[in-house]
Amino acid sequence: MFWVDILNQCLIFAIMAMSLNLLLGYAGQVSVAQAAFAAIGGYAAAYLSLKHGWNPIAGIGLGMGIALALGIIISIPALMLASEYLILLTLAIQTVVLVGLSNIAAFGGLLGLTGLPSVSLLGKQLLLPSDWIWPLLGLTAIIFALLSWIGESPFGRVLRGIREDQLATQSLGKDVFVRKVIVFGLSSMIAALGGGLYGMYNGTVSPPLYGFSTSILLVAIVVLGGRGNLLGSILGSIIVVGSQGVFEQVINLDPASAALIRLICFGLLLVIVLMVRPVGLLPERAGIGSLLRLLRRRSARVAAVPELTAEQLATEVAQGVGAQEHAGEPAAVVQVFDVRKAFGGIRAVDGLSFELKEGRVTGLIGPNGAGKSTVFNVITGRFPPDSGTVHLFGQDITGWPIDRVARHGMVRSFQDVRVFPNLTVLDNVRMAVPHQRGETLRDLFLTPWRVIQDQKRTRALAEHALAFVGMAEKANVGVSTLPFGEQKLVALARILAADAKVMLLDEAASGISVEWVDRMIDIIRKLAEHGLTVCVVEHNLNFVERVADHVYFMEAGRITAGGTIEDLVRDERLVEAYFGQP
Amino acid sequence: MSAVTLATFLGIHSIRDVGQATIIGIINGASYALLGMGFALILGVTGRFHFAYGIGFTFTAYIAALGVGPWGLALVPAAILGIIVGILLGVACEALVYRPLAARAGEQALLGVFVASLGLVIAGENFIPEVWGNNTRPLGGFPDHTYTVAKLVFTRLELTLVILAVVIAVVMTLVLNRTILGQQIKAVSANPDMASAVGVNVGRIFLVVFALGSLIGGIAALFTGMRFAVTPTMGDTSVFYAFVVAFVAGVTRSPRFVAAVGLLIGLIESLSTLWVSQTESSITVFGLLLVWLTIRVLPTAIRQLSGALSGRGVPRSAAEARKAVS
Numbered sequence: 001m002f003w004v005d006i007l008n009q010c011l012i013f014a015i016m017a018m019s020l021n022l023l024l025g026y027a028g029q030v031s032v033a034q035a036a037f038a039a040i041g042g043y044a045a046a047y048l049s050l051k052h053g054w055n056p057i058a059g060i061g062l063g064m065g066i067a068l069a070l071g072i073i074i075s076i077p078a079l080m081l082a083s084e085y086l087i088l089l090t091l092a093i094q095t096v097v098l099v100g101l102s103n104i105a106a107f108g109g110l111l112g113l114t115g116l117p118s119v120s121l122l123g124k125q126l127l128l129p130s131d132w133i134w135p136l137l138g139l140t141a142i143i144f145a146l147l148s149w150i151g152e153s154p155f156g157r158v159l160r161g162i163r164e165d166q167l168a169t170q171s172l173g174k175d176v177f178v179r180k181v182i183v184f185g186l187s188s189m190i191a192a193l194g195g196g197l198y199g200m201y202n203g204t205v206s207p208p209l210y211g212f213s214t215s216i217l218l219v220a221i222v223v224l225g226g227r228g229n230l231l232g233s234i235l236g237s238i239i240v241v242g243s244q245g246v247f248e249q250v251i252n253l254d255p256a257s258a259a260l261i262r263l264i265c266f267g268l269l270l271v272i273v274l275m276v277r278p279v280g281l282l283p284e285r286a287g288i289g290s291l292l293r294l295l296r297r298r299s300a301r302v303a304a305v306p307e308l309t310a311e312q313l314a315t316e317v318a319q320g321v322g323a324q325e326h327a328g329e330p331a332a333v334v335q336v337f338d339v340r341k342a343f344g345g346i347r348a349v350d351g352l353s354f355e356l357k358e359g360r361v362t363g364l365i366g367p368n369g370a371g372k373s374t375v376f377n378v379i380t381g382r383f384p385p386d387s388g389t390v391h392l393f394g395q396d397i398t399g400w401p402i403d404r405v406a407r408h409g410m411v412r413s414f415q416d417v418r419v420f421p422n423l424t425v426l427d428n429v430r431m432a433v434p435h436q437r438g439e440t441l442r443d444l445f446l447t448p449w450r451v452i453q454d455q456k457r458t459r460a461l462a463e464h465a466l467a468f469v470g471m472a473e474k475a476n477v478g479v480s481t482l483p484f485g486e487q488k489l490v491a492l493a494r495i496l497a498a499d500a501k502v503m504l505l506d507e508a509a510s511g512i513s514v515e516w517v518d519r520m521i522d523i524i525r526k527l528a529e530h531g532l533t534v535c536v537v538e539h540n541l542n543f544v545e546r547v548a549d550h551v552y553f554m555e556a557g558r559i560t561a562g563g564t565i566e567d568l569v570r571d572e573r574l575v576e577a578y579f580g581q582p
Numbered sequence: 583m584s585a586v587t588l589a590t591f592l593g594i595h596s597i598r599d600v601g602q603a604t605i606i607g608i609i610n611g612a613s614y615a616l617l618g619m620g621f622a623l624i625l626g627v628t629g630r631f632h633f634a635y636g637i638g639f640t641f642t643a644y645i646a647a648l649g650v651g652p653w654g655l656a657l658v659p660a661a662i663l664g665i666i667v668g669i670l671l672g673v674a675c676e677a678l679v680y681r682p683l684a685a686r687a688g689e690q691a692l693l694g695v696f697v698a699s700l701g702l703v704i705a706g707e708n709f710i711p712e713v714w715g716n717n718t719r720p721l722g723g724f725p726d727h728t729y730t731v732a733k734l735v736f737t738r739l740e741l742t743l744v745i746l747a748v749v750i751a752v753v754m755t756l757v758l759n760r761t762i763l764g765q766q767i768k769a770v771s772a773n774p775d776m777a778s779a780v781g782v783n784v785g786r787i788f789l790v791v792f793a794l795g796s797l798i799g800g801i802a803a804l805f806t807g808m809r810f811a812v813t814p815t816m817g818d819t820s821v822f823y824a825f826v827v828a829f830v831a832g833v834t835r836s837p838r839f840v841a842a843v844g845l846l847i848g849l850i851e852s853l854s855t856l857w858v859s860q861t862e863s864s865i866t867v868f869g870l871l872l873v874w875l876t877i878r879v880l881p882t883a884i885r886q887l888s889g890a891l892s893g894r895g896v897p898r899s900a901a902e903a904r905k906a907v908s
Contacts, residue, residue, distance in 0.1 A: 077875055083692060085875060092871045099862065103861055103862050216704065219697060220701060223693075260708040260709075264709050264712065267708070268705050270697065270700070270701030271679055274698045275682055275686070278686055
């Protein structure tokens with residue numbers, strides 16, 4: 001009976017820890033208020049069952065609803081906060097909720113509520129720990145399955161993208177804000193479920209039970225077990241709660257002393273694990289998703305990914321975006337008019353106007369500090385311009401956020417690659433595929449079979465893009481372990497998979513080996529022939545000469561010349577501006 | 583004074599009540615100022631989210647209380663012993679845990695350091711009751727005296743705290759602005775790589791900053807212990823206030839400014855007790871903090887959300903796109 005009780009407590013903690021893992025492990029949002037959301041579930045169930053004779057299960061349900069609403073409300077300010085401030089915000093929430101609860105007389109003040117009625121499930125009273133074990137096991141399994149489904153889906157992949165690099169995720173057209181709101185709400189709701197069970201199982205709720213210590217214990221469990229690995233959260237709960245039993249029964253300490261010593265050991269264990277194994281006991285990639293993949297791979301044939309030619313890949317990409325070749329004068333798909341952007345006193349872009357024509361490759365060259373990268377930042381919406389307008393396909397997109405611009409068909413790459421370091425090569429590229437089924441909860445829960453089907457399409461597209469840049473064999477390698485040149489190739493595959501009609505490549509060819517530069521030129525030319533529009537910012541003039549139909553020369557935030565590269569090189573003043581005086 | 587006049591004008595309280603609340607606010611504010619200055623120094627210069635600041639705080643007060651209690655020391659040596667232990671703990675956190683961890687974690691060091699210091703908090707908070715018992719301890723021995731000036735009551739201990747907070751704010755500002763060490767600290771704070779390039783030993787400065795921050799936090803701990811009592815979890819609330827003061831002020835601001843914010847928060851909290859109960863006054867502070875954080879980010883959040891919620895449409899074909907262009 002003793003060990004059954006310990007197991008039950010482990011399961012309840014596992015539910016709360018898994019709820020935090022969704023937020024902290026997958027989406028990278030550090031919250032120290034998880035116990036406060038648990039308290040909402042606990043107090044709702046306790047108060048309503050004790051004082052109003054509700055069924056405790058209904059009370060927990062109401063608590064979950066309240067926590068969901070509160071989680072959504074606090075996510076709004078949390079959206080924009082750097083992680084230090086998010087910690088501060090959640091700390092404030094933890095304090096306000098707990099001080100609030102302990103000041104409400106009806107909730108028993110600092111002592112809380114005790115002598116809660118027993119829970120009855122399907123007509124059976126849950127009195128003994130052994131009565132609880134099956135419902136708790138079932139519930140833990142359900143939560144585990146639910147969160148695994150979410151976490152390993154395209155939705156979960158976007159969450160990981162938010163954790164790894166929010167800007168890069170947005171630049172691929174993913175809406176990170178709505179997803180953050182959903183995750184905050186969902187995580188709070190499941191925490192309230194865990195908190196409700198915690199209170200009803202122990203027959204009491206009190207402020208210390210859901211205090212700040214519990215919140216940090218949950219953070220510690222998630223990090224110890226492994227961020228982004230739900231099995232890790234269960235393991236962490238077993239270690240921290242189960243050790244109580246070991247200290248009491250095996251080492252024969254009195255319960256109070258055992259509770260203290262296990263937490264001392266746990267705190268030190270956490271520090272040691274962080275120092276020697278920062279990913280936690282079970283790393284993210286040893287999660288349920290990869291276990292399933294492992295099983296599947298053993299049964300399924302290992303299909304070699306066919307290597308496509310530039311022509312084939314370009315056709316595939318062009319079909320994906322619905323671009324087509326056409327005759328006659330190409331239309332200007334991007335029109336930038338008199339854009340200005342200043343940072344403090346520095347006018348990085350100062351009265352800039354240019355056009356990108358459909359099916360053409362445009363080069364943007366100029367000396368360092370001319371504002372080339374800022375042009376990309378401004379026209380894709382990373383920084384809204386101070387004045388001037390940007391049109392894409394004839395629509396005014398000035399001031400649109402970067403993800404909306406990307407969904408409208410214009411995607412950029414970054415000079416500093418901005419791959420997602422802790423994701424695999426394949427996941428980096430899969431993330432880019434637009435319109436994936438299962439990027440929203442609606443898809444995940446209303447049409448799950450379509451999500452699974454659609455993953456095949458996503459995977460094929462990503463694998464084709466990877467095979468093209470010669471990285472197919474490293475599909476399951478973590479990107480952070482690759483050398484810089486290969487990361488650049490992954491970034492290229494990513495933008496190819498992004499299915500954009502307009503691609504802006506920022507120094508895409510620098511730092512990669514010559515043969516791949518040739519391949520890159522090949523694919524860019526082919527893409528343009530298929531009706532896509534490309535703009536490259538590049539220092540390598542030879543590259544620009546070979547790839548670009550039209551070249552703009554940029555100096556001090558404005559375009560001072562345009563033409564073919566031969567035209568520009570003939571102009572002595574430009575050569576001097578570019579290379580400096582001889 | 584204007585708050586006094588205003589509250590009186592509102593006809594809610596007597597001048598004496600308001601005056602006394604102001605005095606208490608200044609005293610608590612002095613304590614928050616010290617906490618905030620120490621924490622802001624550490625976070626601002628080293629970038630380490632040193633949550634275990636609270637453990638150093640608790641240990642300082644605990645050692646001093648044990649010193650004057652079971653160990654039979656006088657207050658001053660006991661206090662010095664406590665301060666030394668607090669400093670050693672802070673320096674040890676940096677040298678033994680944060681630095682090796684940050685060297686491995688790279689860009690994600692903030693979370694790693696934060697969680698590691700949570701681990702230290704969990705271990706430390708449970709170490710104290712396990713070894714020294716869970717009971718509240720007094721930290722006595724201060725030759726206290728109660729003053730009554732114009733019906734307003736305060737003690738010599740409280741007066742000392744306020745004076746000390748002012749002195750430390752001034753001295754810290756002078757040290758940072760006028761000494762070579764201070765210049766080095768500021769250089770590391772602004773740009774560690776550049777500071778290192780011009781010959782500043784960044785690792786040593788980090789240790790010095792942890793020592794200084796722990797010293798200032800330790801002084802706050804001694805006064806908290808002397809004013810109230812010493813408990814195993816006294817560091818929790820204190821570190822909350824340290825966070826709030828440091829973040830609201832801005833971690834790289836001058837100590838004088840941080841101290842002023844600490845004082846302001848003490849005053850807000852204390853004056854709010856004129857309307858809400860004592861136990862709810864911390865809600866006022868943290869509630870205001872929520873409002874402050876929300877206001878800070880709301881305009882951007884709204885812009886992003888409205889952008890996200892509209893314009894999902896993507897022209898499906900180039901033909902459509904051309905139609906749109908023409």
